[in-house]
Amino acid sequence: MQITLESKPFAGIEAEALVSYVFEESDPVQGRLAEIDKLAGGLLGKLAKSGELTGKTLEFTLIHAPSGLKAARLLLVGAGKKEQFNSATLRKVAGAALRYLKLRSVKNLALLVCQAQVTEEAAQAIVEGVLTADFESDKYKTDKKNDKRIESVSIAGYADAERGAGEKGLAKGRIIADSQNFARDLINEPSNKMTPTILAQKAEVMARAAGLSVEILDEKRIAELKMGALLSVAQGSVEPPRMMVITYNPPTAKHGAPVIGLIGKAVTFDTGGISIKPADGMEKMKYDMAGGATMIGVMRALAALKPNVKVICVVPSTENMPGGRAQKPGDIQTAMSGKTIEVLNTDAEGRLILADGVYYAKQLGATHLIDAATLTGAIVVALAGINVGVFGSDQAFTDKFLSSAKAAGEKMWQMPIDEEYREFIKGTVADIQNISSGKGAGATIGALFIKEFTGDSPWIHLDIAGTAWNDDAKPWMAKGPTGVTLRTLVHLVMSY
Ligand code: BES
Ligand code: ZN
Ligand code: ZN
Numbered sequence: 033m034q035i036t037l038e039s040k041p042f043a044g045i046e047a048e049a050l051v052s053y054v055f056e057e058s059d060p061v062q063g064r065l066a067e068i069d070k071l072a073g074g075l076l077g078k079l080a081k082s083g084e085l086t087g088k089t090l091e092f093t094l095i096h097a098p099s100g101l102k103a104a105r106l107l108l109v110g111a112g113k114k115e116q117f118n119s120a121t122l123r124k125v126a127g128a129a130l131r132y133l134k135l136r137s138v139k140n141l142a143l144l145v146c147q148a149q150v151t152e153e154a155a156q157a158i159v160e161g162v163l164t165a166d167f168e169s170d171k172y173k174t175d176k177k178n179d180k181r182i183e184s185v186s187i188a189g190y191a192d193a194e195r196g197a198g199e200k201g202l203a204k205g206r207i208i209a210d211s212q213n214f215a216r217d218l219i220n221e222p223s224n225k226m227t228p229t230i231l232a233q234k235a236e237v238m239a240r241a242a243g244l245s246v247e248i249l250d251e252k253r254i255a256e257l258k259m260g261a262l263l264s265v266a267q268g269s270v271e272p273p274r275m276m277v278i279t280y281n282p283p284t285a286k287h288g289a290p291v292i293g294l295i296g297k298a299v300t301f302d303t304g305g306i307s308i309k310p311a312d313g314m315e316k317m318k319y320d321m322a323g324g325a326t327m328i329g330v331m332r333a334l335a336a337l338k339p340n341v342k343v344i345c346v347v348p349s350t351e352n353m354p355g356g357r358a359q360k361p362g363d364i365q366t367a368m369s370g371k372t373i374e375v376l377n378t379d380a381e382g383r384l385i386l387a388d389g390v391y392y393a394k395q396l397g398a399t400h401l402i403d404a405a406t407l408t409g410a411i412v413v414a415l416a417g418i419n420v421g422v423f424g425s426d427q428a429f430t431d432k433f434l435s436s437a438k439a440a441g442e443k444m445w446q447m448p449i450d451e452e453y454r455e456f457i458k459g460t461v462a463d464i465q466n467i468s469s470g471k472g473a474g475a476t477i478g479a480l481f482i483k484e485f486t487g488d489s490p491w492i493h494l495d496i497a498g499t500a501w502n503d504d505a506k507p508w509m510a511k512g513p514t515g516v517t518l519r520t521l522v523h524l525v526m527s528y
Contacts, residue, residue, distance in 0.1 A: 071100025159205030268358025293398025298324025410474025
């Protein structure tokens with residue numbers, strides 16, 4: 033999709049659709065809308081009076097052949113209350129407009145930015161909005177005859193003085209959105225086409241093309257390094273595990289500066305193992321590698337955005353299968369750190385592979401750790417598909433992360449990891465056990481288990497089990513993989 037800045041006055045823009053957003057106010061026809069209203073002979077005022085045009089969030093009003101405009105259609109999208117408007121709303125408005133028009137076979141559109149919002153941030157949000165909205169998860173449909181495609185989007189409203197900022201936002205938005213869609217493509221693949229070996233190959237190809245250093249550890253190397261927790265999950269499958277390490281190391285990184293470790297769970301299919309899951313809905317467990325895919329996507333973006341901080345990405349990957357050699361409930365495993373784990377439920381496998389993942393990232397020199405994982409059903413119960421569950425060992429680091437989440441427009445909610453919960457995973461026959469001996473706080477228990485392997489490094493755990501996959505399409509995003517946390521992580525790293 034081509035995306036450009038359009039400096040022509042909006043009345044002369046010859047797009048198939050001109051999109052403008054409307055605020056929910058007693059009189060929604062203001063600013064540039066008032067100018068459009070004048071050209072259109074008072075039509076918008078009439079629509080507002082009749083109650084059809086209110087500016088309520090994501091209300092659509094489509095006007096064909098608007099008089100006074102060169103565009104074939106005028107689409108008005110509600111943006112809610114002006115006081116609450118921010119780049120997160122703009123991102124959604126832009127994305128929803130694209131999907132609305134795509135469905136109606138429109139091929140090119142122009143989006144008019146309000147005078148008060150012609151900034152770098154707005155251009156970035158719009159580009160992120162339209163590119164992530166354009167993603168479809170229908171790769172394996174063979175009949176593409178009737179496919180609808182948006183070919184070009186132009187962003188209007190930027191005068192010459194603001195053009196530089198607009199272009200900058202546009203370029204940044206494209207890198208981030210393309211990386212998010214890259215991750216979504218990986219997540220969307222079914223498990224027969226996305227094994228640990230294939231994921232590692234894709235990560236390697238991306239890293240080399242982007243100029244990042246990359247090392248893929250195979251099952252032999254993983255065994256040599258004594259990554260017993262990862263191996264214990266992998267032993268039930270005929271597919272060998274992989275540990276991916278992608279490093280971004282800029283010459284500008286200062287000696288003694290923080291080194292960020294990004295660790296992602298990549299279970300390419302989670303049957304539960306011997307503690308097998310019920311058949312109903314099991315097909316969704318192909319997205320159990322979303323955390324790993326998202327971290328690989330973050331590295332892709334960082335390679336292009338070039339922050340001043342070193343980042344080490346570690347992605348442990350395996351299937352969780354109930355094969356003849358699979359680990360069994362009660363088995364005791366030794367993690368790379370030397371800690372012993374009693375595996376009471378083989379379906380709590382994400383925390384096992386992350387135990388070795390975070391420990392290895394630390395060994396490689398990471399000082400600040402962030403892991404992302406589709407870790408627990410409990411976080412789905414607590415937060416559904418709305419908020420990412422955030423757990424942190426260091427409040428200053430967590431606060432910095434949460435402010436990046438706000439800036440990136442990704443909803444997150446901090447959850448507790450008080451020391452008191454540790455009691456629940458205290459081992460009886462080994463150092464720790466992989467599930468709780470008590471009831472409740474399942475997401476916290478999962479987080480606390482991982483924390484056991486982080487030492488005293490500042491660490492954040494992101495449980496994306498509920499948010500990595502949209503069960504239904506949203507007006508601004510297709511059904512399927514979301515790539516959530518990528519934008520926040522990129523924002524965080526860029527803020528160092
Ligand atoms: N991959 C699942 C978690 C999950 C659930 C992801 C729903 C996406 C949607 C994870 O490996 C798992 O099975 N967790 C168990 C842990 C339990 C056995 C302590 C769970 O949440 O049920
Ligand atoms: Zn599981
Ligand atoms: Zn899992």
